[in-house]
Amino acid sequence: MNIAIIGYGKMGHEIEKICRERGHTIVCTIDMNEEDKFESDEFKSAQVAIEFSSPDSALNNYRRAFAANVPVVSGTTGWLDNIDEVKQACERDGQTFFYASNFSLGVNILFAVNKYLANIMNDFTEYNVHIEETHHIHKLDAPSGTAITIAEGILDSVERKKHWKLDKQDNNDDLQINSYRKDEVPGIHTIKYESEVDTIELTHDAKSRKGFALGAVVAAEFTAGKKGFLGMEDLLPF
Numbered sequence: 121m122n123i124a125i126i127g128y129g130k131m132g133h134e135i136e137k138i139c140r141e142r143g144h145t146i147v148c149t150i151d152m153n154e155e156d157k158f159e160s161d162e163f164k165s166a167q168v169a170i171e172f173s174s175p176d177s178a179l180n181n182y183r184r185a186f187a188a189n190v191p192v193v194s195g196t197t198g199w200l201d202n203i204d205e206v207k208q209a210c211e212r213d214g215q216t217f218f219y220a221s222n223f224s225l226g227v228n229i230l231f232a233v234n235k236y237l238a239n240i241m242n243d244f245t246e247y248n249v250h251i252e253e254t255h256h257i258h259k260l261d262a263p264s265g266t267a268i269t270i271a272e273g274i275l276d277s278v279e280r281k282k283h284w285k286l287d288k289q290d291n292n293d294d295l296q297i298n299s300y301r302k303d304e305v306p307g308i309h310t311i312k313y314e315s316e317v318d319t320i321e322l323t324h325d326a327k328s329r330k331g332f333a334l335g336a337v338v339a340a341e342f343t344a345g346k347k348g349f350l351g352m353e354d355l356l357p358f
């Protein structure tokens with residue numbers, strides 16, 4: 121497949137390596153201040169673009185790729201206030217977009233187990249629940265997109281929690297998310313239910329960025345030739 125990479129940083133480089141291992145051709149890479157490349161024949165020849173940039177630049181990158189009719193697979197977090205525009209571009213203008221707050225298979229298994237556990241824990245009101253996430257010091261957004269997805273999975277089932285809240289719980293109906301930034305940590309997420317007598321804990325600890333990058337390339341292979349707004353629920357069998 122012909123693949124373009126938008127955002128040529130840590131994830132962009134990891135994705136390039138995996139694309140090559142899987143026999144794909146990288147036709148174009150676009151990093152900051154290289155926006156003119158969206159107009160190039162190389163970019164337009166891509167069957168899909170994989171986008172991992174920054175919260176501030178993601179939306180504009182999607183617009184530029186859509187203008188060239190190139191489908192986008194994106195893992196950039198922190199831009200979701202603008203999700204309606206992207207959904208509209210898919211529904212009204214026939215564009216293709218795949219988004220995941222986390223592309224790792226292991227994290228998506230954690231998402232599924234988190235929902236299952238939340239469903240059980242709704243009945244056990246003696247437990248308080250909170251989320252912890254730790255990432256490297258370069259991360260721009262907090263809480264992580266993954267922590268927000270975990271929080272949504274809990275809020276869907278645990279009726280005593282009404283909304284997530286960063287760093288501190290003011291009321292019992294706040295679902296607290298603690299964000300820590302440390303060294304070069306690729307990403308650790310923990311869900312903790314605590315009662316007076318015990319703790320139930322679920323953790324995903326990424327050993328490197330490889331799992332995220334592999335998931336994004338598998339999603340790109342899945343996305344090519346499809347239409348609409350897609351996500352991991354379309355790709356995974358659970």
Ligand SMILES: NC(=O)c1ccc[n+]([C@@H]2O[C@H](COP(=O)([O-])OP(=O)(O)OC[C@H]3O[C@@H](n4cnc5c(N)ncnc54)[C@H](O)[C@@H]3O)[C@@H](O)[C@H]2O)c1
Nearest residue numbers: 127128129130131151152173177195196197221222223332
């Ligand atoms: N969904 C997932 O599975 C997942 C996994 C890891 C990281 N992420 C997210 O992906 C994003 C990138 O992470 P990273 O670790 O590669 O960061 P990074 O800082 O190493 O790389 C980002 C790159 O984007 C470039 N960039 C900035 N503005 C741009 C623009 N306007 N156009 C094109 N490129 C631009 C930067 O110069 C940089 O090279 C972050 O939002 C991060 O939270 C998501």
